[in-house]
Amino acid sequence: MMLPRSSLFRVLPLVAVVSVIVTASLWACSVPVFRYALERWLSDPYQAIVFHRGPLTPAQQTLVKNLTPDGLAGRLHANVAVRNVDLDQNPDADSLALWQQSKGATLPWLTLHYPAAAKIPGVVWSGPLAEPAIQQTLDSPLRRDLVQRLTKTDSVVWVLLEIGDKQRDDAAANLLQARLTYLTSVLKLPKLDPQDIVSGAEEQLRLSFSTVRLARTNAAEQVFANMLLGSEPDLHEIAEPLVFPIFGRGRVLYALAGKGITHENIDQAASFLIGACSCEVKEQNPGVDLLLAADWNRLFKATLAPDKDSSLLPGLTGGGTKGTTLGKSNETGNTAPENTGAVEIVSIQPTEPLTPRGPLAGSRLWIGGLAVALLVAAAALLKRR
Template identity: 45%
Template sequence: MLRRTALILLLCATSALACSVPVFRYALEHWVADPYRVSVPHGVKLEGNFKVTVGAAQRIELRQPVMMRNDEVIWSADYTEANVKLLVDSPARQQIAERLGNGESAVWVLLECGDQAKDAEAARFLDERLEYLSSVMELPKLDQQDVKNGLVSIPGDGLRLAFSTLRLKRDDAAESAFIAMLLASEPDLRSLKEPIAFPIFGQGRVLYALVGKGIKVETVDRAAQFLIGSCSCQVKEQNPGVDLVMAVDWKQMVKAQAMPGQQLPELSQIADLLPQTVKIGAEPTPEPVADKSRLYWGGGLGLLAVLALGLWRIMNSRR
């Protein structure tokens, strides 16, 4: 009885946290990436989602976030400026960030195994299946209350349903730290000699790995449906996925998407839109009461427009 009551309470709590925002968008706006643990020589400073400690002299050692409960060093290198850059950023991560910044739902990284036939087949299947899913799947309809509550910063018509792929060679030296993070996202991935697909979304979060023959209709569709489906639980730790290190200002990215650049009219331009009165003839004539009322209405609306614009600018200057 006690177990049943606990289950009911858990389901009720989960339902209370549910929202209409797609998972990929909610993750981008709210799921802050967990910091990786990195040991560096004394005095070295790093930018990014890191928890830094002083380690062995002239050596960089990378470990997963604490919540992964894995103290194994997943990547190490001699301390040089070049290796620090490899740790923090890479060309592939820049492409992923750019695509997510353009509103894509997820970027599917295909880590090649080196077998040209297997890699080509996996890439062909992913490209075709994701293109098909992008054309037939639909985003959930946003509840306006979720918008008002700040669960999403853009309206429903501002969301995109789009997937893309990015091929990555396993021996790419410029991506060595990034590849190490991907392969450490699940146990035993490093020992597999098959192409592996990683759907990446949110603030650089890999959902899970699809390996070799597991890259098929059922698994790809299931992952895509989860990513574009309504966020059933807003607690990140209760959702699948592992965070990655990406040198991106996610808050600024979300803000840029929510408030795209707009050319606001100047006050002088608004004044040109106000009602104008023109008197014709040499002798002034009494103005009918009805005409005066229209003039007052026009002036009042113009004043309201000016005040509204000023208030809009003040509110946005505070964001």
């Protein structure tokens, strides 16, 4: 029996509403964006390409191996994949076009590219295939410190990439720090839905920011600076200080540039990252992943374990003071002091921790069932008419 057209028109709005409810329930949660990203969003792999002609020597093969899961990249858990392009073996058109951008290059030549998911053309960094180049590509002091902060102390790390003009750099840093200090006193973490809390696994979830000033002349962080500058079109051409909010597993939200470093824009970025995750699908959220050396699953689990140091409570907690020295990580995750010179870090936290919350459960099945029940009820109602 077919429904009359009038009945169909009555049910269509209900179906539309239910569809919205189902979509919102399945792709949204009450957990803050920065925390959901840390727990659930896997880092996209960068693409390293080694251009060469003819077979590589054993020493060169060893260098390339360090960019694979069986080499240094694997031991550091860096999000990178590598492929060789032998220019004597008729490479594909795309690879050949990339090689043609490397004018004056000496083979073998290493180029680093953004993840395919970022859809950013061009080269992050390029240089001769050599051990120092590989090490700087995979890791750096500031990136190690960034990993530690995102997993242990900070909700968001705000990197200020300086232009080299002290007056403008200081003005941007002062504005950013003052505004973030204010925001820690007024922003509130979202109230968690019980469905998003694992029973019996409570922890403290603290709102905490830190700012990092990075000089563009810092040679040790050149690859990192290039990643930031290439994350959006034309940033290389802006002769102004730039601010990059970084969260989750090392994902840069977007850049605030020069006169765009305002209270309003800082508020908007902070509110989005501290607010509830309205869309759980990573690709539908703004941002670009950075290349970092981190075993995120192990580091994150470590934050859930009891900590003897009360200043580092389980989960994302406070800690850190002005003038914190960067650390150099070894493969066990320990740190040792290192003087970086051209980096300054300031931590910004509220005076009191926020309400204890639990980690994610992520269940939305009961809402889906409710939606189905509403559809069945609507169909039954129409059948009686």
